[in-house]
Amino acid sequence: xxxxxxxxxxxxxxxxxxxxxxxxxxxxxxxxxxxxxxxxxxxxxxxxxxxxxxxxxxxxxxxxxxxxxxxxxxxxxxxxxxxxxxxxxxxxxxxxxxxxxxxxxxxxxxxxxxxxxxxxxxxxxxxxxxxxxxxxxxxxxxxxxxxxxxxxxxxxxxxxxxxxxxxxxxxxxxxxxxxxxxxxxxxxxxxxxxxxxxxxxxxxxxxxxxxxxxxxxxxxxxxxxxxxxxxxxxxxxxxxxxxxxxxxxxxxxxxxxxxxxxxxxxxxxx
Amino acid sequence: xxxxxxxxxxxxxxxxxxxxxxxxxxxxxxxxxxxxxxxxxxxxxxxxxxxxxxxxxxxxxxxxxxxxxxxxxxxxxxxxxxxxxxxxxxxxxxxxxxxxxxxxxxxxxxxxxxxxxxxxxxxxxxxxxxxxxxxxxxxxxxxxxxxxxxxxxxxxxxxxxxxxxxxxxxxxxxxxxxxxxxxxxxxxxxxxxxxxxxxxxxxxxxxxxxxxxxxxxxxxxxxxxxxxxxxxxxxxxxxxxxxxxxxxxxxxxxxxxxxxxxxxxxxxxx
Numbered sequence: 001x002x003x004x005x006x007x008x009x010x011x012x013x014x015x016x017x018x019x020x021x022x023x024x025x026x027x028x029x030x031x032x033x034x035x036x037x038x039x040x041x042x043x044x045x046x047x048x049x050x051x052x053x054x055x056x057x058x059x060x061x062x063x064x065x066x067x068x069x070x071x072x073x074x075x076x077x078x079x080x081x082x083x084x085x086x087x088x089x090x091x092x093x094x095x096x097x098x099x100x101x102x103x104x105x106x107x108x109x110x111x112x113x114x115x116x117x118x119x120x121x122x123x124x125x126x127x128x129x130x131x132x133x134x135x136x137x138x139x140x141x142x143x144x145x146x147x148x149x150x151x152x153x154x155x156x157x158x159x160x161x162x163x164x165x166x167x168x169x170x171x172x173x174x175x176x177x178x179x180x181x182x183x184x185x186x187x188x189x190x191x192x193x194x195x196x197x198x199x200x201x202x203x204x205x206x207x208x209x210x211x212x213x214x215x216x217x218x219x220x221x222x223x224x225x226x227x228x229x230x231x232x233x234x235x236x237x238x239x240x241x242x243x244x245x246x247x248x249x250x251x252x253x254x255x256x257x258x259x260x261x262x263x264x265x266x267x268x269x270x
Numbered sequence: 271x272x273x274x275x276x277x278x279x280x281x282x283x284x285x286x287x288x289x290x291x292x293x294x295x296x297x298x299x300x301x302x303x304x305x306x307x308x309x310x311x312x313x314x315x316x317x318x319x320x321x322x323x324x325x326x327x328x329x330x331x332x333x334x335x336x337x338x339x340x341x342x343x344x345x346x347x348x349x350x351x352x353x354x355x356x357x358x359x360x361x362x363x364x365x366x367x368x369x370x371x372x373x374x375x376x377x378x379x380x381x382x383x384x385x386x387x388x389x390x391x392x393x394x395x396x397x398x399x400x401x402x403x404x405x406x407x408x409x410x411x412x413x414x415x416x417x418x419x420x421x422x423x424x425x426x427x428x429x430x431x432x433x434x435x436x437x438x439x440x441x442x443x444x445x446x447x448x449x450x451x452x453x454x455x456x457x458x459x460x461x462x463x464x465x466x467x468x469x470x471x472x473x474x475x476x477x478x479x480x481x482x483x484x485x486x487x488x489x490x491x492x493x494x495x496x497x498x499x500x501x502x503x504x505x506x507x508x509x510x511x512x513x514x515x516x517x518x519x520x521x522x523x524x525x526x527x528x529x530x531x532x533x534x535x536x537x538x539x540x
Contacts, residue, residue, distance in 0.1 A: 083390065086388075086389055086390055088390060116386060116387050116388060116390065116391075117386050117387075117408075118356075118386060119356055120353065120356055120358060120386065120408065120412075121386075121408065123415075123416075123456060124411075124415045124416075124453065124454050124455070124456040125447060125451065125453060125454045126408065126411060126412070126415075128447065129411060129440065129443055129444045129447055129454070130404055130407055130408045130411060130440075131404070133404075133436065133440055133443065134400055134401070134403075134404040134436070137400055137436075138387075138390065138391065138396065138400045141394075141396060141399060141400060142390075142396070145393075145394045145396075146393075146394075162443070166403065166404070166407075166436040166439060166440060169436060169439035169480055169483070170399065170400075170403055170436060170480075171477065171480075172475055172476040172477020172478075172479070172480045173399055173403065173432070173475065173476055173477070173480075173503075174399045175476070175477070176476035176477075176503065176505070177395060177398065177399055177503045180502055180503060180506065181395065181502050181503060183394065183395060184394050184395045184399070184503075185394070186393060186394040205442055205443065206442040206443055206445070206446035207441065207442020207443070207445070207446075209442070209483065209486060209487065210439055210440075210441075210442045210443075213439070213479065213483050216479060217479065232450055232451050233443075233446065233447045233450060233451060233454075235446070236450065
């Protein structure tokens with residue numbers, strides 16, 4: 001952390017531990033064990049390690065209960081996978097969980113996992129370079145077209161990993177399709193581009209041009225420092241791409257920390 | 271065509287007609303019927319309709335034979351789907367077909383089809399807005415990592431639809447992964463970004479920012495006007511996004527036609 005100039009770090013489970021495919025009680029036990037271990041780990045961080053919870057997302061009631069316990073113990077939010085089997089984030093039970101998060105003021109970080117694609121994506125980590133960003137784009141498309149954002153309160157804080165996957169880049173394709181074909185619109189009440197103020201994305205795109213593009217589309221207040229640390233495909237020196245972009249100092253500070261502190265409710269602003 | 275200021279239009283089959291999943295002789299018959307009909311149609315275009323061939327890609331020998339017949343009859347190139355079942359464009363038989371295209375000087379246009387994803391992508395044309403651009407990105411990733419470009423001659427002309435899908439935007443993610451994990455590299459001999467001069471993409475991204483991004487990454491000589499016409503998700507007024515970008519006149523002319531004429535060998539330059 002000191003090497004990369006990181007003051008504060010959010011710590012979460014790796015998606016491998018989600019256990020959404022297991023019976024809900026098993027996933028609840030996994031979450032409890034993980035959350036307790038994480039809380040213990042973070043107490044040793046002298047305030048520099050910030051824990052966010054894992055929950056058994058396949059069962060909304062249990063997920064809400066475990067998040068409540070985590071928040072009471074000092075956790076600052078929750079990380080979820082972007083889908084539970086065939087249920088995406090527009091599924092009514094998952095929307096209910098997100099509504100609960102909004103009601104208790106818990107920010108939600110969404111990480112792609114359990115990637116689609118089959119045998120054509122088995123080699124060379126193609127599931128990570130191709131399916132993961134497509135999974136995240138799919139989640140955002142489904143939240144928009146499935147009417148999830150329309151049903152959720154505006155004060156829900158929700159952030160998507162890896163710069164929102166391929167969502168921002170393919171927004172023009174979705175927007176054009178939305179206007180030209182009624183069957184594309186689903187349950188959405190307005191064009192996809194009007195939902196950009198309903199979520200945030202992290203900065204983990206590993207490329208100056210791509211990061212500038214994401215900041216341009218999302219706006220400078222909606223992109224939070226993301227590292228993927230300590231995953232091997234993460235950024236080797238956390239924050240290096242942001243620092244190399246030549247953003248104005250105030251914007252750089254927002255991207256490096258201000259936006260994330262605000263998202264986590266740790267900016268002292270309330 | 272006159273309404274949108276289109277002088278010349280390339281005409282190809284819709285992927286629905288590829289028949290790659292059928293026995294090769296059936297697909298050969300489909301290709302023959304389609305190519306004959308297309309040749310007849312294009313003779314009525316007074317030189318403004320340019321036919322490119324369909325081939326039974328599941329059988330390299332038959333595919334080469336039908337392309338040879340098409341070229342002899344005046345076709346200017348070939349359109350292929352981006353995969354044949356589980357075989358992608360790094361498959362040895364498909365690479366052999368691409369090598370044949372290079373040897374006879376036939377430009378290749380690659381269109382995504384037969385999209386992965388399953389039931390989570392069935393609603394709202396998500397297979398078109400999510401899987402199609404991911405399919406194209408997968409093809410390019412596989413051609414690079416699978417060593418297809420390394421095995422193919424540099425004079426192969428190959429162009430990918432829809433601005434190359436999400437490839438250019440996610441190139442930073444692939445590049446970072448390539449450098450950080452050996453298992454990502456596959457059979458490739460150099461980082462992914464060094465292969466950008468081996469292919470072209472069309473301009474069908476339906477968004478100024480996305481088009482500028484694609485032109486920035488690919489270079490102004492490697493982006494060809496694409497319309498998706500008359501598919502309903504295509505550009506309503508062909509060329510409108512290019513014209514709205516405020517490119518320098520020379521670059522705009524390249525994007526609107528010069529690059530495509532060069533790709534098709536119709537620029538009079540030989």
